Amino acid sequence: MADPKGFMTTPRQDWPRRPVGERVRDWDEVYVPGALLPIITEQADRCMDCGIPFCHEACPLGNLIPEWNDLVSREDWRQAADRLHATNNFPEFTGKLCPAPCEAGCVLAINQPAVTIKNVEAAIAERAWELGFTLPRPPDRLSGRTVAVIGSGPTGLAAAQQLTRAGHTVAVYEKDDRPGGLMRYGIPEFKMEKRHLERRIEQMRAEGTKFRTSTAVGRDIGAADLRTRYDAVVIATGATAWRELDVPGRELAGVQQAMEYLPLANRVCEGELAVSPMSAAGKHVVIVGGGDTGADCLGTAVREGAASVTQLDIYAQPGGERDEDAEPWPTYPKIYRLSAAHEEAGELRTAPAADADARLFAASTLRFTGDADGHVRSLHLVEVDAARRPVDGTQRKLPADLVLLALGFSGPDRGDGLVEQLGLEMEPRGTVARDAGFATNVPGVFAAGDAARGQSLIVWAIAEGRAVAAAVDRYLTGSSQLPAPIGPYDRPMTV
Numbered sequence: 001m002a003d004p005k006g007f008m009t010t011p012r013q014d015w016p017r018r019p020v021g022e023r024v025r026d027w028d029e030v031y032v033p034g035a036l037l038p039i040i041t042e043q044a045d046r047c048m049d050c051g052i053p054f055c056h057e058a059c060p061l062g063n064l065i066p067e068w069n070d071l072v073s074r075e076d077w078r079q080a081a082d083r084l085h086a087t088n089n090f091p092e093f094t095g096k097l098c099p100a101p102c103e104a105g106c107v108l109a110i111n112q113p114a115v116t117i118k119n120v121e122a123a124i125a126e127r128a129w130e131l132g133f134t135l136p137r138p139p140d141r142l143s144g145r146t147v148a149v150i151g152s153g154p155t156g157l158a159a160a161q162q163l164t165r166a167g168h169t170v171a172v173y174e175k176d177d178r179p180g181g182l183m184r185y186g187i188p189e190f191k192m193e194k195r196h197l198e199r200r201i202e203q204m205r206a207e208g209t210k211f212r213t214s215t216a217v218g219r220d221i222g223a224a225d226l227r228t229r230y231d232a233v234v235i236a237t238g239a240t241a242w243r244e245l246d247v248p249g250r251e252l253a254g255v256q257q258a259m260e261y262l263p264l265a266n267r268v269c270e271g272e273l274a275v276s277p278m279s280a281a282g283k284h285v286v287i288v289g290g291g292d293t294g295a296d297c298l299g300t301a302v303r304e305g306a307a308s309v310t311q312l313d314i315y316a317q318p319g320g321e322r323d324e325d326a327e328p329w330p331t332y333p334k335i336y337r338l339s340a341a342h343e344e345a346g347e348l349r350t351a352p353a354a355d356a357d358a359r360l361f362a363a364s365t366l367r368f369t370g371d372a373d374g375h376v377r378s379l380h381l382v383e384v385d386a387a388r389r390p391v392d393g394t395q396r397k398l399p400a401d402l403v404l405l406a407l408g409f410s411g412p413d414r415g416d417g418l419v420e421q422l423g424l425e426m427e428p429r430g431t432v433a434r435d436a437g438f439a440t441n442v443p444g445v446f447a448a449g450d451a452a453r454g455q456s457l458i459v460w461a462i463a464e465g466r467a468v469a470a471a472v473d474r475y476l477t478g479s480s481q482l483p484a485p486i487g488p489y490d491r492p493m494t495v
Contacts, residue, residue: 003073006045012113013039015122017340020347024302027189027269029096030340040123043116044072050107054330055117058105058493060463061087061094062485065102065117072120081128084121087485089158089462090200092129093183095122096192098459099292101492105330129199136206139167145476148173148230150217150418153181154458155449156236157204158465159472162482164209166473172209173226175216175416178270181238183458185263188296190303190340194270218416227422232444232472235432236465237418239409239450245288249368254376258293258406265300280306284399286379287311288365289406292339297404298358299341302350309358310351310398312381314388317361331493353398364388366395368403376400412451429454438471438488446472452488460486 003009015036017023023030047069055065064083071080084091095118106114128134145168149160152174164170178184180197205211217223227233242257249255256278264276280301287294287301290313301309315334322333338346338357345351345358355361366380383394411430412419419426425433425441431454432447434440440447448468449461463485473480 003045006042006073007048007108007112007115010042010046012046012116013043014116015039015119017343020344023190023340024344024348027303029193030190036119036123037127040116040120041073041075044069044120046108046115047073048108052107054105054107055102055115058330058332059102060460060486060490060492061466063087063102063121065115068124069115069117069120072124077124077127077131078133080124081131081133084124085128085134087483088121089161089466090154091121092125092196092200093154093192094459094462095119095125096196097183097187098457099332101332101457101459104332105493107330110329134203136203137165138207139165141167142169143167143477145169145231146171146229147232147234147472147476148226149234149236150226151181151236151238151449151451152179152211153183153236153238153449154461155238155451155465155468156181156234157200158462159234159236159448159469160209160465161204161207162466162469163472164204164207166469166480166482168473168476170209171212171230173212173215173217173221175214175220177214179211179213185266186259186293186296188262188265188300189269190299191296216416218418218421223418223421227442227445230444231476232446234468234472235412235418235424235440235445235447235451236449236468237412237451239411239431239455240413241410241430242405243407243410245365245405245407247365247367249370249376252368252370252376253374254370254401255368255403256405258287258289258297258404261404262293262296262300265304276304278402280304280309280402282307283401285309285402285404286398286400287404287406288379289313289408290315290359290361291406291408293408294404294406295339295341297406298345298350299339301402301404302341302344302348306350306402308350308352308399309345310354311345311359312363312365313359313361314364314384315361316386317355317359326495328495331495353396364390368400376403379403409450409455411454434488436488437474438468439475444475446475448488460492464488 068080068083100118103114149172285301327333342357351358369378379400383391432452448464467484470482470484
């Protein structure tokens with residue numbers, strides 16, 4: 001603990017964002033470049049080095065947060081990077097994309113703003129790359145065992161890296177043309193520039209991991225055949241089966257799923273397309289769904305030049321403070337949060353009828369109506385109470401040329417035939433069934449990440465990847481020294 005009074009003398013200061021008028025004109029990350037390092041050592045000093053650090057329990061990776069906070073406060077970046085990478089393969093991913101449940105569990109957050117744990121993590125990760133601390137770590141010797149990992153999202157990448165470093169020969173199969181999963185084509189560039197992903201992929205290639213892109217297991221290669229070719233298989237395909245909205249007018253042109261819309265914008269940023277065929281430019285856009293995917297659509301539509309953008313959230317607007325009775329510390333509270341996209345929409349007044357920033361809360365979609373050509377033109381909604389019952393006299397209509405459904409995901413997509421070809425047992429909620437050791441009903445086949453857990457956070461995805469790697473290593477060799485931070489039935493802290 002470098003400064004025992006740091007938490008009393010230093011106020012919380014977050015990584016500043018670029019001015020809204022500047023950042024909505026490009027796709028670069030929203031934060032001011034170079035503005036984090038000058039403030040981060042003092043921010044790390046705010047850590048109290050608690051006797052019982054609840055941030056450890058709130059983070060499924062078990063990140064050694066007080067340790068690397070202390071090291072950052074002393075500017076010992078090498079040791080800080082070692083501590084950080086001891087529990088997290090990709091700290092720059094979580095440092096930019098994770099909603100930071102660790103900060104909700106920070107002891108200081110009982111009565112003060114939490115330590116900026118996420119920003120400290122991002123700073124360590126960036127310094128580690130700048131100072132050359134993230135060199136490839138190929139194994140000293142090979143085990144002679146082979147593993148196929150299906151899916152290259154955070155779970156698949158973490159599992160593949162751990163198993164490669166343990167000496168196994170690993171091939172990652174990805175149905176898209178480039179590895180990265182939703183981090184590649186789902187997460188907008190302004191939240192995480194893809195250069196962060198690219199350098200991790202290159203690190204993994206240098207360690208020996210092989211990538212087989214444009215290969216959908218079950219369609220381009222038989223799943224059963226793949227199983228016979230490898231000693232073990234890890235299913236890490238994610239939860240890509242999107243939830244639908246069964247209301248009149250759903251069939252109208254212009255009513256799209258969020259994950260049909262976001263990948264096209266990312267492909268524009270990658271230089272593959274000049275203009276997205278689903279661009280929001282000049283259109284009245286309504287986003288149905290109040291979560292992170294909806295916010296990603298919001299920021300994307302603003303940058304594409306939408307005429308207006310409104311986001312509908314079926315839940316009532318939360319308060320700005322934790323409800324100590326319903327969601328006591330150290331659980332992750334549902335409070336009013338202002339993401340970068342919401343900040344942009346609020347300042348630019350993209351939705352004049354919104355309750356706050358661009359959001360309409362307690363709003364339920366009734367139907368869509370369109371023009372003579374079958375294209376959507378309006379969304380009809382109604383306010384709902386806490387039980388989601390319509391409130392009389394609150395029906396209204398919004399102009400809508402493009403409607404984006406961001407309602408979450410129910411499990412892995414069954415379209416490629418992977419589940420049926422392997423004969424996998426499934427849970428009633430649509431996820432892959434597995435036992436306490438991450439094993440499916442098919443010998444040698446394991447399941448991890450959102451495909452088995454259900455839709456979750458990136459930090460849980462990486463933790464699943466690390467844990468399933470330990471399970472596969474144990475299956476192949478009889479024992480394992482790889483860390484297993486979570487079990488398949490672990491869940492976030494709740495009351």
